[in-house]
Amino acid sequence: MSISELFTSEYTWIYFTLLAAAMQAIRTAGQKQLSGKLNSMATTAVRYVYALPFAWVYVWWMLDFREVSVPTLNNDFLFYALIACVSQIIGTACLVAAFRYKNFAVATSLAKTEAIQVAIVGALLFAAPLSIMGWFSVIVGVIGVLFVSKVKFRPSEFLAGSDAKMGLLYGLAAGLGLAITTLLIRESSLALNIDLMVSAAITLVFMITVQSIISVTYVYFEDKAQLKLMLSHWRLCLFVGITSVLGSIGWFTGASLQNAAYVKALGQVEFFITLALTYRLFKEKITTIEYIGMLLIILSVVILLL
Numbered sequence: 001m002s003i004s005e006l007f008t009s010e011y012t013w014i015y016f017t018l019l020a021a022a023m024q025a026i027r028t029a030g031q032k033q034l035s036g037k038l039n040s041m042a043t044t045a046v047r048y049v050y051a052l053p054f055a056w057v058y059v060w061w062m063l064d065f066r067e068v069s070v071p072t073l074n075n076d077f078l079f080y081a082l083i084a085c086v087s088q089i090i091g092t093a094c095l096v097a098a099f100r101y102k103n104f105a106v107a108t109s110l111a112k113t114e115a116i117q118v119a120i121v122g123a124l125l126f127a128a129p130l131s132i133m134g135w136f137s138v139i140v141g142v143i144g145v146l147f148v149s150k151v152k153f154r155p156s157e158f159l160a161g162s163d164a165k166m167g168l169l170y171g172l173a174a175g176l177g178l179a180i181t182t183l184l185i186r187e188s189s190l191a192l193n194i195d196l197m198v199s200a201a202i203t204l205v206f207m208i209t210v211q212s213i214i215s216v217t218y219v220y221f222e223d224k225a226q227l228k229l230m231l232s233h234w235r236l237c238l239f240v241g242i243t244s245v246l247g248s249i250g251w252f253t254g255a256s257l258q259n260a261a262y263v264k265a266l267g268q269v270e271f272f273i274t275l276a277l278t279y280r281l282f283k284e285k286i287t288t289i290e291y292i293g294m295l296l297i298i299l300s301v302v303i304l305l306l
Contacts, residue, residue, distance in 0.1 A: 013258040014266065020250025021270035027243035028274070030236060032099050037233055040096045042226035044089060045215035049230070050241020051248065052212050055205045058249060062201040068194060071202060076191040081203060084184035085210045091177025098170035113172060115268055116142045117179035119261040126183050130261055137303040138261060141268045144296025147289055182251065182260045189256035200256040204248055265300060 009015070027047070034043045063070065119138045122128035130138065185203060192199040219226050230237055254263040 013254045013263065016250040016257075017254040017263050017266045018250070018269065020247045020254060021267045022273055023243045023247030023250060024267075025270045025273035027240055027247055028095070030240040030243060031096055034233065034236055034240060035096050035099050037236075038226055038229050039223065040093050041215060041222060042219050042230055043096045044092045045212070045219050046230055046237045046240050047092060047244045048208050048211040048215055050237050051245035052208050052241075054242060054245040055208045055248070058245070059201040059205040062198055066195050066198050068198045071192050071194050071199070073202075073206070074191060077188050077203075080184045080188040080191060081206055082210065084181045084188060085207050085214065087177050087184065088181040088207070089211055089215060091174045091181060094170045094177060095174035098174060113142055114175040114179045114182070115261070115264040117175050118182055118264045121176075121179055122183050122259070122261055126187065128183070128259055128261065130259070133303055134259075134262065134265075137300045138265045140296050140303065141265050141300030144268070144293040144300060147293030147296060179264075182255055182264060185252055186255045186260050189252070196256045197253060200252040201249075203256075204245075204252045208245070208248070268300065 031043055031047065034046060038046070115138050119130055119135065123130065185207075188203045188207075189196060189199040192202060216227070219230075251263070251267075254267075
């Protein structure tokens, strides 16, 4: 398939969503490793700062490839995109914080409740309802993720204010922050009223630029020493940046072309990669119930695609 065919196919959103899912799982693993070297906000800042040069290269290439001039950033775009910037920073910081209380697979799965949160928030606030089968697909997928990750909700631990409670709260907050971000990315992209591939790229580079400024400024005033650590660990930071921008290209493009809830539902295949990384990289054990979860995730994706 040529590049032109890739960008014009009815399945384009699927290709980009699968790219996003793969890159996000790998990037998140890199962020987990960084979380042991940097604080939560510095680890979050790395995602944007090291991705920024690649994002600018991509947007200029896209403008040339699609033969479109730089659009005017109207008020609707700025409103949605700026809120999305803050929402994504908060969501990412919460995910990194969750790593300190939960293992990699569990923390990631809690954040992946983003899929059902996208569906609910989208239906309530963004006039983006799903069909009955769409809702079924999203719910089955989320249940599958929770099964795979062995998430256990113990009321006694939650009420006692333990680490389990904090891990749960940070994980769910990450999901909500990222869900709102995904919905606003779509609204931002549509607000430009131009070629959707280009509008997705413009939205991407705008948000990463603003997020780099916000996150670095916060880190500077919170703990300047973290900036030096971001430079000293540049190899791992660069890895996170590259995988981050590739994942973002996938998510932004997919969300611009298709209902955000469907994009996130398909994106739950990310968890298969997360499982592999959990086993191989972090040596964290997961019980056999994950096989049931895998089947549910596969069922969710099949229902969605059909």
